[in-house]
Amino acid sequence: MHLQPTRYSGKSLPFWLLGLLGLLGLALIIAGALLSQRVFYNPPPVPEMSPGTTRLEPPRVLQDFAALDHRGRTFTLAQLRDHWTFMFFGYTHCPDICPTTLSTLNAVARKIAALPNTPPTPQYVFVSIDPERDTPELLAKFVPYFNPDFIGVTGTPAAIDALAKQLSVLYLKVESERPDGYLMDHSAALLLIDPQGRLHALMSPPFDTNLMAQDFQKLSHYYEAIQ
């Protein structure tokens, strides 16, 4: 008796067909998994925020605006995309709350960088609500002083107004006979803008930098999980 070369008997299927069936099965499994995810989709739980932080549901879409950064370059909605942004509105002729908030943001930046599972590095923007006095040159001497990565933003009063209005930021000039000119009343909240350039959350004083860093981490992780 001599060996016959291996042949596909009538009972076994040819390899190519087996392979095809295998692929088909795999495709079915994947399709099923995708479908069941659609049907039985369990979104990750909405992260719980500290009392000072308010999430906007849904986030607020912003219209484009045309401002200037402290280097004199245009600063528009495009500069708010592809990264998170912490934004604060203030003015340089402000001796107390504005420098304090910039120092707070500096502490937040350091704490975010030191978190485990480091969230994406956000940018930090100080928008002047006193564009009359706050030129890009003046902002360049003020904002990076607190952290060289911080960005100062100013522009025409109309441009600042357009941006502030969209973010529900209020400000008011208080005229007086002061030697330093005038004071400004302004919203004290910090705004968090998501990588799609939408207003995502508000943080209100008194600021706790540990909680702010934690809230940011939770928000950015949740944001990535639901994309």
Next chain:
Amino acid sequence: MNRHTRFALALSLLGSIWTAAVQAQDLKVSDAWVREAPPTSAVNAAYMQIANPGAKDIAITGTSSPQFETVEIHRTEIVDGMARMLPQERLVVPAGGSVTLAPNGLHLMLIQAKQPLHAGDHVEINLEIEAGAALKIDAEVRPDMSDGIEGMDHSQHMQHMQH
């Protein structure tokens, strides 16, 4: 004016001087500092703790510094999310109590520095007491450490005071 009136007048005058002296001595200022700010800043702020261990309330009615054009007592307040600064005519340090001047609250607003200030510099501030005495304070310029660098020394250093 008879002798008695004159005597009474002299006594009351003496009394007011004496009261003033006691009051100025009674205020204990500690941990006075000025935020290190960009040298170009038109305005700055000084913070401190003022304690009054005495038995009478003491009102601070004037502030000045040879290094600034003007010094004002201000209070930052946040109402309905809006921050504003309110100039204060006087600052009362209650008997047996203290007031804290700290970021986002009471502060001395330092307006128009005559020379740029840097960390480590000292600012002389004069507090005028209602009774007529004055208190000279030495405040060191330093970076704002409120929640900044961990492990900073929070111990309070008593200031030397003159009256």
